[in-house]
Amino acid sequence: MEDLIKELKELEELVIRCMKCGTCQAHCPLYKKDFFEQSVARGKISMIESVYEGNLEDASRILKYIDYCLMCGRCKNNCPSGVKTDEIFLRAKSALRKVEKLPSWGTFVLKIVMEKPELLSKLSPLMHMGLKFGSKQVKADVFKPLFGLYSRNVASIAKKSFSDAYAGFHKAENEKFSVIFYPGCAVNYIYKHWGETIVKLLNKLDVSVYVPDVNKCCGIPAATLGDMQLYAKMVNENRQLFKNFDADYVITCCPTCAYGLFDMGEKVAEETFDKIEMDILVFLKEVIGLSPKQLTLEKIALHIPCHYDHSKDTFLKDLIKGISDNFYELKDQSCCGFGGTFNIKNYNSSKQIVKNKSEEIKTAEVEKLFTPCPGCAMQLTDGIIREGGEAEVLHPVELIYRGLIDSECFRR
Amino acid sequence: MKKSMYKKFQKIAGKKNCFVNPEELSGYCFDAFAKSNAFPEIVVAPESPECIPEIITLCNEENLAIVTRGAGTNLSGGTLPFDGSCVLLTTKLNKIKEINKADHYAVVEAGVVTADIANAAASAGLFYPPDPGSMNISTIGGNVAENAGGLRGLKYGVTKDYLMGLTLFDAEANKVIGGGRTVKQVTGFNLPGLFAGSEGLLGIMAEFILKLIPPPESSKSMLVTYNDILKACDTVSQIIAANILPATMELMDNFTIRTVEEATEIGLPVDADALLLLEIDGHHGQVEDEFDKVKSICKKNNGHLKIAEDEDSKNKIWEARRKALSSLARLKPTLILEDATVPRSKISSMMSSIMDISRKYEITIGTFGHAGDGNLHPTILTDKRDKDEMLRVEKAVDDIFSVALSLGGTLSGEHGIGTAKSKYLEMEYGSGTVKFMKNLKRGVDIKNVLNPGKMGL
Numbered sequence: 001m002e003d004l005i006k007e008l009k010e011l012e013e014l015v016i017r018c019m020k021c022g023t024c025q026a027h028c029p030l031y032k033k034d035f036f037e038q039s040v041a042r043g044k045i046s047m048i049e050s051v052y053e054g055n056l057e058d059a060s061r062i063l064k065y066i067d068y069c070l071m072c073g074r075c076k077n078n079c080p081s082g083v084k085t086d087e088i089f090l091r092a093k094s095a096l097r098k099v100e101k102l103p104s105w106g107t108f109v110l111k112i113v114m115e116k117p118e119l120l121s122k123l124s125p126l127m128h129m130g131l132k133f134g135s136k137q138v139k140a141d142v143f144k145p146l147f148g149l150y151s152r153n154v155a156s157i158a159k160k161s162f163s164d165a166y167a168g169f170h171k172a173e174n175e176k177f178s179v180i181f182y183p184g185c186a187v188n189y190i191y192k193h194w195g196e197t198i199v200k201l202l203n204k205l206d207v208s209v210y211v212p213d214v215n216k217c218c219g220i221p222a223a224t225l226g227d228m229q230l231y232a233k234m235v236n237e238n239r240q241l242f243k244n245f246d247a248d249y250v251i252t253c254c255p256t257c258a259y260g261l262f263d264m265g266e267k268v269a270e271e272t273f274d275k276i277e278m279d280i281l282v283f284l285k286e287v288i289g290l291s292p293k294q295l296t297l298e299k300i301a302l303h304i305p306c307h308y309d310h311s312k313d314t315f316l317k318d319l320i321k322g323i324s325d326n327f328y329e330l331k332d333q334s335c336c337g338f339g340g341t342f343n344i345k346n347y348n349s350s351k352q353i354v355k356n357k358s359e360e361i362k363t364a365e366v367e368k369l370f371t372p373c374p375g376c377a378m379q380l381t382d383g384i385i386r387e388g389g390e391a392e393v394l395h396p397v398e399l400i401y402r403g404l405i406d407s408e409c410f411r412r
Numbered sequence: 413m414k415k416s417m418y419k420k421f422q423k424i425a426g427k428k429n430c431f432v433n434p435e436e437l438s439g440y441c442f443d444a445f446a447k448s449n450a451f452p453e454i455v456v457a458p459e460s461p462e463c464i465p466e467i468i469t470l471c472n473e474e475n476l477a478i479v480t481r482g483a484g485t486n487l488s489g490g491t492l493p494f495d496g497s498c499v500l501l502t503t504k505l506n507k508i509k510e511i512n513k514a515d516h517y518a519v520v521e522a523g524v525v526t527a528d529i530a531n532a533a534a535s536a537g538l539f540y541p542p543d544p545g546s547m548n549i550s551t552i553g554g555n556v557a558e559n560a561g562g563l564r565g566l567k568y569g570v571t572k573d574y575l576m577g578l579t580l581f582d583a584e585a586n587k588v589i590g591g592g593r594t595v596k597q598v599t600g601f602n603l604p605g606l607f608a609g610s611e612g613l614l615g616i617m618a619e620f621i622l623k624l625i626p627p628p629e630s631s632k633s634m635l636v637t638y639n640d641i642l643k644a645c646d647t648v649s650q651i652i653a654a655n656i657l658p659a660t661m662e663l664m665d666n667f668t669i670r671t672v673e674e675a676t677e678i679g680l681p682v683d684a685d686a687l688l689l690l691e692i693d694g695h696h697g698q699v700e701d702e703f704d705k706v707k708s709i710c711k712k713n714n715g716h717l718k719i720a721e722d723e724d725s726k727n728k729i730w731e732a733r734r735k736a737l738s739s740l741a742r743l744k745p746t747l748i749l750e751d752a753t754v755p756r757s758k759i760s761s762m763m764s765s766i767m768d769i770s771r772k773y774e775i776t777i778g779t780f781g782h783a784g785d786g787n788l789h790p791t792i793l794t795d796k797r798d799k800d801e802m803l804r805v806e807k808a809v810d811d812i813f814s815v816a817l818s819l820g821g822t823l824s825g826e827h828g829i830g831t832a833k834s835k836y837l838e839m840e841y842g843s844g845t846v847k848f849m850k851n852l853k854r855g856v857d858i859k860n861v862l863n864p865g866k867m868g869l
């Protein structure tokens with residue numbers, strides 16, 4: 001216990017910056033649902049302080065509250081005092097995990113997903129079968145399990161993972177650049193077609209693509225479960241792996257993976273990173289110079305993922321607005337409520353958060369909802385179906401690629 | 413807390429709305445002023461105003477004092493709990509019950525966030541002017557209890573000017589109604605007036621009737637750059653002396669400008685010694701007319717004026733101002749925000765005294781504030797762990813108060829007294845006033861159960 005208090009005290013330099021102004025209340029999806037201080041950054045920070053100030057006897061009991069967090073980063077992005085809430089929470093959890101054991105599903109995630117990706121790859125056909133048999137199809141490629149704890153609508157699991165199907169070098173005919181494509185777990189097993197589309201699209205645009213043999217998890221689930229060592233290990237291994245390829249860029253399509261490997265990753269990694277990391281859409285715009293226009297007449301909307309590089313928000317919005325004249329700006333700009341492992345631990349809260357946005361999407365009769373993040377896509381698909389909405393959830397590249405194929409409506 | 417007592421609270425407010433675990437209580441031992449080492453016994457968050465009298469009765473039976481808490485953003489320690497207190501959290505009393513377009517008023521529960529009221533009014537084509545810097549967070553209950561001001565105070569007044577009526581519960585759990593829906597109402601004491609600024613000491617407010625007004629037809633926002641801050645202060649006094657009432661006249665010193673720019677990258681002129689942010693509003697003709705006069709006064713004082721051409725640049729200007737306090741907080745671990753206010757013709761003398769004090773005690777002070785109201789916020793940046801500097805800070809604060817009072821001003825323009833300034837109350841008003849306030853408080857709260865100790869009462 002004493003070590004624990006010492007470790008929390010080490011956070012003081014970060015924690016003391018919080019002046020308790022409360023601005024985070026206005027941005028925290030959990031506060032807006034609960035209206036309690038313990039849901040929001042300010043309250044959680046006060047708990048940590050109270051431990052090392054000697055006002056809380058049983059420090060381990062604060063884990064539950066620190067852990068009740070989407071790690072959406074909205075408190076950090078809007079904190080006027082620049083408090084690094086993400087780093088505070090991750091490091092606090094890591095300290096607290098040493099005294100509080102993980103639940104068994106957490107151990108499973110850490111052991112199999114992180115450390116044995118090959119095994120998970122082998123299991124995916126089984127999961128695919130299981131889902132087909134034990135579920136009812138509610139929409140193309142979306143199933144509702146008939147048994148089990150949750151009534152969640154889930155996208156089907158690929159029979160063969162993306163890495164298994166696409167590992168190797170995909171050379172473009174007139175190669176101008178070569179890149180590594182890092183799919184991340186969600187694309188590897190579920191949104192495999194995003195990966196396929198990205199490889200094909202890049203090839204068509206004279207970009208050669210390396211796809212690593214095995215998809216090594218970015219480590220974020222380990223970090224959110226409080227295992228910072230394993231997280232650092234995953235970041236290092238991925239960075240090492242990237243060094244094996246002669247490429248200029250690492251392309252991602254999951255903002256959370258990008259955050260894990262590069263943003264927060266920078267703080268935990270020992271391994272250096274010698275390439276340029278870019279989200280696929282930013283790459284298409286800034287490196288290739290692509291501005292797709294009017295690809296559909298349908299009513300479309302955009303959900304900006306919490307972990308998207310927010311200096312690129314305006315670009316992203318302009319890109320999507322250009323895709324259709326019939327663009328609907330969502331009033332609800334909140335987090336989708338997914339939060340990775342948060343969704344597993346607190347499915348009911350998670351469901352409540354996505355409800356408002358899903359209702360708005362339904363009422364506004366949006367036909368296509370774009371979001372460049374597989375986590376958000378999963379969550380919003382589930383939410384929209386639950387509200388009885390019709391909107392199809394897509395990554396923008398899906399439409400961009402289709403547009404490129406029927407290139408009349410495509411200007412470069 | 414005894415289990416049986418806890419159960420009674422749960423029965424009133426629901427299990428999920430009562431907290432007694434120390435971890436949970438530690439989320440309520442602070443406000444935007446300070447953090448205390450004492451935790452409350454219990455936090456209870458009623459979902460309906462009907463629960464309030466039951467909670468008061470139970471607290472009376474169990475000898476618990478009641479600290480009412482809204483968003484906990486007050487800057488005077490008004491919500492700090494103590495041993496043996498019950499924090500009554502109003503954040504779940506958040507219904508906007510009515511926006512009346514015919515009679516121009518809104519009926520809202522105490523926990524509604526200020527910005528939500530302003531937005532609901534705007535959607536109905538009406539205007540709720542009070543706009544404290546914290547309006548996206550603070551509750552209307554907290555605004556009334558602190559009589560919060562905002563950027564538009566100069567022309568539109570402060571929270572009390574929009575309070576038509578209220579429903580509250582007193583220390584004996586009686587339901588008390590003050591004011592109402594009519595423009596004129598003199599039935600009995602002016603209770604809305606008494607409760608504006610009552611800081612949770614006289615009753616627990618549950619519901620308000622707020623005045624809404626027609627929005628101004630047009631407005632112009634502008635940014636005036638100075639290379640001498642005292643010239644900026646002179647501009648403010650001269651504009652008012654010329655019988656012009658801008659909606660807003662906000663001042664930022666160079667230190668604040670640089671800090672805000674660093675935090676927000678809005679594009680402020682970081683080399684300027686001071687900035688005035690001005691907004692004129694009203695009918696088209698009037699706005700143009702006043703603008704011409706303002707322009708020439710600024711010019712006379714060597715101010716360089718730039719108009720916000722579109723909505724976007726307008727928003728940026730106000731965003732810059734709203735972020736002032738919080739951006740300063742980035743620089744040092746501890747921030748002490750002062751709120752001394754002077755008659756606005758004295759703003760220039762106040763400003764130069766603040767600069768002297770900062771030099772004398774060798775402390776960092778960033779100053780910004782509602783210059784048009786004579787309400788500056790000298791903000792001291794320090795580190796509470798630095799004992800030596802903290803002593804100097806304390807002396808500087810005393811000096812700031814003395815200067816403000818000697819200029820005919822006041823200790824606090826809008827942040828209230830709470831625990832932060834209770835020791836200075838007598839200095840401003842004398843012992844007779846403090847005694848009167850004490851008698852008033854004891855008269856309606858004999859056992860002193862409502863936020864006892866705050867304001868020194």
Ligand SMILES: Cc1cc2nc3c(=O)[nH]c(=O)nc-3n(C[C@H](O)[C@H](O)[C@H](O)COP(=O)(O)OP(=O)(O)OC[C@H]3O[C@@H](n4cnc5c(N)ncnc54)[C@H](O)[C@@H]3O)c2cc1C
Binds near residue numbers: 557
């Ligand atoms: C970034 C920032 C900017 C700010 N800018 C301004 C500004 O421009 N102008 C300004 O005036 N203030 C400003 N403030 C101070 C603060 O926001 C105001 O005092 C606000 O009115 C407090 O509202 P609250 O809901 O947070 O109240 P709390 O802090 O929760 O409570 C304040 C006081 O009101 C009492 N109270 C709350 N609700 C009730 C109720 N229902 N019945 C009875 N008593 C009650 C409490 O007991 C306490 O004494 C700012 C604060 C911050 C952090």
Ligand code: SF4
Binds near residue numbers: 023083
């Ligand atoms: S916004 Fe930042 S400084 Fe303000 S309370 Fe939240 S974490 Fe603390």
Ligand code: SF4
Binds near residue numbers: 024040
């Ligand atoms: S990360 Fe998101 S959910 Fe967690 S405290 Fe911050 S705003 Fe709230």
